Each structure stands twice: as structure tokens, then as C-alpha cells.
Amino acid sequence: MPHPLMALVLSMTSTLGAAPxxxxxxxxxxxGSPRAEQARKLLKDSDALETGIRLPAPIKVVARDCDSAEATWDQDERRITICYQLVDQARRVLDGIxxxxxxxxxxxSARMEATLSVLFHQxxxxxxxxxNGLPDSDAQxxxxxxxTLPADAPKRVVPAAEARHLLAGHSGIDELSATAESATFSCLLYGADPAKYHRIAQGGWVAPERAPSCADEYNRVRSAIGSMAVKAGT
Structure with missing residues (x-):
């Protein structure tokens, strides 16, 4: 049975093949270039730009060439943009590691696919x-x-925590480079189901002294915003 803290977002079984x-x-x-083509293929083959989360309004997702390596949300256009340059930068860093x-x-491969899922879910x-009318911030x-990541792609949760830990501190990937934010994200993922995602703590991607409190941290987040992040049809 799912961990009780996941009840709200996992009331329906989720798989990577679920309908968006x-x-x-x-x-x-x-x-517009071979590297951008490789980035497009990575994105498309990974199915990272899909979700079964219930949305309060229609959203467009566009993967494209950009002048800089970034991922953005445009509220006026209701559009998420994932730049091929950001995908390429993340790929090169992970390849080097x-x-x-x-x-x-x-x-x-698991690290790369998980990284793409994190970029989209952010x-x-x-x-x-x-x-939902909340003040926007990277932390939020x-x-x-x-x-949403565990609900959509539970098999990518552990590699997502690992990949973000590895990418923290690397320049050129601003969305994933902050060390403190990486630790908090890993803590929340671990706290979603400490038994299922025990490898996050074992890998050291959450500090040992913090790990016992991660379930409480996750529960506070779930209580605050969980009703806005549920699977469609629940």
C-alpha cells in the first residue's frame, strides 16, 4: 500500500506510460543544430514533458531553440518553454560526471531522464x-x-534526487545549481515515502541529521498545497 503521506497525490496508480x-x-x-537535435530527441524519447496532474487551465509546453539555456513559465501566455540549450548543458555536465x-x-540514462523530468516539473x-493565485517563487x-513528480513518475524520484545533487553547484544550469534548494528538494522526495525512497537517504543526498524530519517536511507541504497537485480524475 502507498505510504499514507502519498495518499492525496497517489490515489490513482501512476506510470510513465499514463495518458497526459x-x-x-x-x-x-x-x-537548429545537431546538439539541439540531440536535445530534442532526449526530451521526446523521455516523455518528460507529460503529466497526468489535473490542471486549473490549459497549458502549452514548447521545446525550442533559445538564446540562452533556460526553462521558463509565461503566465500571460500560459506557456512552459524548455530550451534545447538547457537540455544540452545538463547533458554535457552529466556526461562529464x-x-x-x-x-x-x-x-x-536514468539520471538524464530524471533531470528532464525535474526541469519540467519545476x-x-x-x-x-x-x-492557483499563489505568490510565485522557485521554492514554491x-x-x-x-x-507532482512522484505522482507522475515514481520510478524517477530516486534518480531525480541523485541527479540534482550531482548538478548542484554547476554553472549554466541555474534551475538545478543551488545546493541548499537541492537538499530541500531531495528531503521532500524522500519524505514522500521514506521506505520506498530509502536510497535518497542512503546516497547522502539528504543530510543524516535532517532525514528523520523529511516526512514531516513533506507532510506540511502536502497539507498546504496538495489539493492543487492531484492526478486528473481523482
Missing amino acids: SSELSVRYEQP SETEETDAGTE QLGHALTTL ADQFAAL
Whole structure:
């Protein structure tokens, strides 16, 4: 049975193959370079830009070439933009880490797919924040992401915590580079189900002294905003 703290966001079984929300449209624009094409393929093959979360209004998701490496939420346009340049930057950093660690291909692929899911769910968090009339902030978006990511892609939760921990402190990936925010995000993911996601604590992506309080941290977030981050049809 699901951990009781996940009851609100996991009242329906979720898989990576679940149908996306009917309120979400996704468009992949034509890439302008081989590296951008690789980024487009990574995004599309990963299914990272999909969600079964109930949305308060229709949202467009656009993957495209940009002048800078970023992901953004435009409230006026109700549009999430994921830039191929950001995907490419994250890929190159993770490739470098994998080469240093001599990581196997499966682990490297899981980290990359999880990173793409985190990038999307952060922007989905900004969308849910503003569309529900809450003050927008990166911290608030992360809190939503800690609810929606396990609901949409539970198998990516542990590699998401690992990837964000590895990317923290690296320049060029502003959405994932903050060390303190990475630790809080990992704590919330771990707190969603400490038994299921025990590898987050074992990996050291949450400080040992903080780990026992993560379930309470997650529960406070769930109590505050969980009703705005539920699966469609619940």
C-alpha cells in the first residue's frame, strides 16, 4: 500500500506510460543544430514533458531553440518553454560526471531522464502556483514539483534526487545549481515515502541529521498545497 503521506497525490496508480492531461499540449520546434537535435530527441524519447496532474487551465509546453539555456513559465501566455540549450548543458555536465565516475549506461540514462523530468516539473510548479493565485517563487515551484513528480513518475524520484545533487553547484544550469534548494528538494522526495525512497537517504543526498524530519517536511507541504497537485480524475 502507498505510504499514507502519498495518499492525496497517489490515489490513482501512476506510470510513465499514463495518458497526459487533456489540458496540456506539447510542441517540439525544429532544432537548429545537431546538439539541439540531440536535445530534442532526449526530451521526446523521455516523455518528460507529460503529466497526468489535473490542471486549473490549459497549458502549452514548447521545446525550442533559445538564446540562452533556460526553462521558463509565461503566465500571460500560459506557456512552459524548455530550451534545447538547457537540455544540452545538463547533458554535457552529466556526461562529464559519468566519465569521471565511470558510470554505466543505464545509470547515466536514468539520471538524464530524471533531470528532464525535474526541469519540467519545476516549471509545472510555477504554473500551478500562479494559476492557483499563489505568490510565485522557485521554492514554491520546487514544493509543487516534489508532489507532482512522484505522482507522475515514481520510478524517477530516486534518480531525480541523485541527479540534482550531482548538478548542484554547476554553472549554466541555474534551475538545478543551488545546493541548499537541492537538499530541500531531495528531503521532500524522500519524505514522500521514506521506505520506498530509502536510497535518497542512503546516497547522502539528504543530510543524516535532517532525514528523520523529511516526512514531516513533506507532510506540511502536502497539507498546504496538495489539493492543487492531484492526478486528473481523482
